[in-house]
Amino acid sequence: MEYYVYGRNNVTELLKDGSRSISKIILMKGQNNNAKFAQIISLAKERGIIFQFLPKEKFNQFGEISHQGVIAYTPPVKFVEFEDFINNKNEEKKYRKIIILDGIEDPNNFGSIIRTAVCAGFDALIFPSRRNASVNAAVEKSSAGAVNHIDLIMVNSLTAIIDRLKDNDFWIIATDINAKDNYYDIDYCNMNFAIVLGAEKDGISTAILKKSDFKIKIPMLNNFNSLNVANAASIVIYEALKQTIQKTGNVV
Amino acid sequence: MEYYVYGRNNVTELLKDGSRSISKIILMKGQNNNAKFAQIISLAKERGIIFQFLPKEKFNQFGEISHQGVIAYTPPVKFVEFEDFINNKNEEKKYRKIIILDGIEDPNNFGSIIRTAVCAGFDALIFPSRRNASVNAAVEKSSAGAVNHIDLIMVNSLTAIIDRLKDNDFWIIATDINAKDNYYDIDYCNMNFAIVLGAEKDGISTAILKKSDFKIKIPMLNNFNSLNVANAASIVIYEALKQTIQKTGNVV
Incomplete structure (x- = not known):
């Protein structure tokens, strides 16, 4: 069809x-x-x-x-090859900001995270070919068309890609409910970074947590530890943008 | 049924x-x-x-x-009467934080905002009986059960309620795409406040904007002015919680 x-x-x-x-x-x-x-x-x-x-x-x-x-x-969205993303840096941008999704199954959440990432000026979104929703029409709808404004990169192995990102001077920031630092305790400025968001049910896989440079959590009250993953993403993504605007006067 | x-x-x-x-x-x-x-x-x-x-x-x-x-x-969620909310203050809490929804039609967005409000320790959520989704089973599902942990207040007139809130020492903070201040430019500490979030399509009504003490916006890049309302809510709600934790060392 x-x-x-x-x-x-x-x-x-x-x-x-x-x-x-x-x-x-x-x-x-x-x-x-x-x-x-x-x-x-x-x-x-x-x-x-x-x-x-x-x-x-x-x-x-x-x-x-x-x-x-x-x-x-229309044809489906064209994905960008990871190595092309790494090599084709927009010279106007001093640093690059990306999102890595580790097993987001719900198309609404997936689309909604793409939408927030575009609003906040992020450069790319990386997701695995297995255990994650792909970019179908439902995701496009939830993204409100944001899929057309960001590099979408589908990869076979997230751990291999994280190694490649580290080779290329990216810092890896994992969201983890057991982290000590709150999401606003770290400094998102003056570096390339990737924020990793985990699956709705199980969070980020241990292999990826081990490779992360920072682990951050979002404080939750009422013994109600259950922010929706797209909302959690928005909170962290905008903390990063806010810090960049406040500390550097720029958005990149 | x-x-x-x-x-x-x-x-x-x-x-x-x-x-x-x-x-x-x-x-x-x-x-x-x-x-x-x-x-x-x-x-x-x-x-x-x-x-x-x-x-x-x-x-x-x-x-x-x-x-x-x-x-x-189970029976539907019981709503709380506005005047009961005003009069029954938990003495342990110095200030109260509430959300006002002005015409949120999508049950996923409605439920998701309730969920974030509970995670961030907000005290109540006020919504109009018309032009807004009501708390049905779909909203309960999206809230992940958060509907049971917050005062839900359905009212006939938001403008009348906003007057009553102001009588009771609440500050009204409206999210508005045309605002001058960014959401992180204002101080959420040491006051009772209500954050008003507008309809997915049209934003907050003019009558309510006029009654607001603060207007705030969320900066958006890429000419892509279209954050999902539940994600926008999360960003502002958590900025308020973060400031409270950072500046007062408390969560209330």
Whole structure:
């Protein structure tokens, strides 16, 4: 079956980005007054992309997805090769910030973390080919189109990649419920770093914890140790951005 | 139809909390080796609650929910009256911290914000009876049982409640994409405060913005102004907790 993505913000970002070809956009009839629809149509016209209006019934084929009346046929996101990422450094950026996911299974969490990483100006997101959701249409939807604005790197072995990152002057920061330091106790400035986030259930694997330079935790009260992983990610990602802005006056 | 809640962590928290009666728990057959199941059974035995194992097919009646093989029949969450919240102050707490939601429609976002608020030790969450998701089983699931650990207050008029909060020495902090101050520029310590979070689409209503004492924004890069509201909530909520811990050495 042809690959497609869905959702109003998601398709808008896909159109704005321009790096992926779009063979066709379909829109649900009867939503002509919708501002998001108008924007999608205007962007599609600009890029010369075919769009058509279909009645509600035609959307049943897509099942129980939150398409919001918009589907765009496009190839899946292209992943970036790890070594290409390492070698192609944007010279304007002094340091690079990345996220490593170790076994995030929920597509909403995965997409939501990509979205926060883009909002905070992170450069890449690395995830393993096994034991982790891949970048499918549900992840794209949850990312609100952020998948188009960051290097997504799928790798076979996270531990091997962490070694390569360390070879390349990256510091590895692992989130771990048993850590001594709180996430705001470390200094995120003036270094390349990778924040590692663990699986919803089991956290980060021992092999990766061992290779980490810093272990950090998020304090939790009420004996309720159960922040959602995407929310936990946002808290740490924004602490890093905030420190960079406050201490260096820059965002990179 | 009888009200029920679902999900492993959610039902575990419901059992641990003990404030809501549970008429019956049903578990999916064939998951006997699951540690979460064992914990649920042990807690149910402790409280003398009936539980039974049913085959997979019996769970079809619940439709497409992420029940993870566990359903608990219990009455809906009891809301707290605003005036009771105001009058029943826990004397151990010097200041109180609350969240106000202005039109959060997505149950995942709603539940997820409740979860973060509990992890960060917030005292209450106020939401309007209209234009906002109510606390249903989907919200309970996303909250991972956090609904049982915080005062949930449903009100008819947010603006009237904000006036009452101001009468009672609360400062109102509104998140607003057009604010001048960043969320980390203000001091959350030594005051009662309410953080107001706006609807996924439209943000906070003008009437509420006008009544706010502080307006704050979260900086976003990449021209990508679209943090998920639950993630945005986590970032601000944890900045407040962090400041309190760092500046006062306490969590309240």
